[in-house]
Amino acid sequence: MIVEGKNAVKELLKTGKTIDKICAQKGDKVAEALAMQAKSAGAKAVFCTKENLDKISVTRKHQGIIAYTTDFVYSDLDDLLTGAEDSRLVIVLDGVEDPHNLGSILRSAECMGAAGVVIGKHRAVQVNETVVKTSCGATEYVKVARVTNINDAIRALKDRFFKVYAMDMDGAPIQESDLKGDVCLVLGSEGSGVSALTKKLSDASVSIPMKGEIASMNVSVAAGIGMYEYVRQNGKK
Numbered sequence: 001m002i003v004e005g006k007n008a009v010k011e012l013l014k015t016g017k018t019i020d021k022i023c024a025q026k027g028d029k030v031a032e033a034l035a036m037q038a039k040s041a042g043a044k045a046v047f048c049t050k051e052n053l054d055k056i057s058v059t060r061k062h063q064g065i066i067a068y069t070t071d072f073v074y075s076d077l078d079d080l081l082t083g084a085e086d087s088r089l090v091i092v093l094d095g096v097e098d099p100h101n102l103g104s105i106l107r108s109a110e111c112m113g114a115a116g117v118v119i120g121k122h123r124a125v126q127v128n129e130t131v132v133k134t135s136c137g138a139t140e141y142v143k144v145a146r147v148t149n150i151n152d153a154i155r156a157l158k159d160r161f162f163k164v165y166a167m168d169m170d171g172a173p174i175q176e177s178d179l180k181g182d183v184c185l186v187l188g189s190e191g192s193g194v195s196a197l198t199k200k201l202s203d204a205s206v207s208i209p210m211k212g213e214i215a216s217m218n219v220s221v222a223a224g225i226g227m228y229e230y231v232r233q234n235g236k237k
Helices: 006-015 028-041 051-055 076-081 099-111 127-134 150-159 196-201 219-234
Strands: 002-004 019-025 046-047 065-069 087-093 116-120 144-147 163-173 182-186 206-208
Touching: 002 006, 002 127, 002 219, 006 019, 006 028, 019 051, 028 046, 028 065, 065 099, 076 144, 076 150, 087 099, 087 150, 087 219, 099 116, 099 127, 099 219, 116 150, 116 182, 144 150, 144 206, 150 163, 150 182, 150 196, 163 196, 182 196, 182 219
Parallel strands: 019 046, 087 116, 087 182, 116 144, 163 182, 163 206
Antiparallel strands: 002 065, 019 065
């Protein structure tokens, strides 16, 4: 996997994960320092021009640094819940396809202390270079479980006594719903939202009150608001 951008590479280095090779822009002191740090940990360091980096960049926003590491390692559902605190928050994404949205959701999940994020193996975006870049390094900290069937994952969470809420425009106001304890928030695809069966499996639906003329919200923004409301109700700092 390719990890691009200074923040993303910096967080990658903090985790101690193996970096096979790192390419840094000559003359960029921050990029060069990151490359030397990676080199001291055993990575092959290459110093090149911006033009060279432009050619190999996937995101086209490399910021003078590109690292090559092993592919992203997904968690299973049990691992995702291991080590979480007394009250746990899990985000389930039902068909989210935009890597920028997934990256932003992972970034919010890291900031808000979520136990992890569940995505589907099919008809959904996977963790790729764009997701890593957009997450600003959050992929190094947030557990992501990739499952064959989202509804089976929801059933498994309910068996573990999680309250499952589908975020949907027709739901009850989220601030009036009980988000204390172990909670799963389900968010649907950018185009069609949470699927009918997934919504039926949920314990209830919750909505974000809106006053504007546009009756929809970007899924990553909605996820961030939902996570904040969970943190607020549980009194977490």
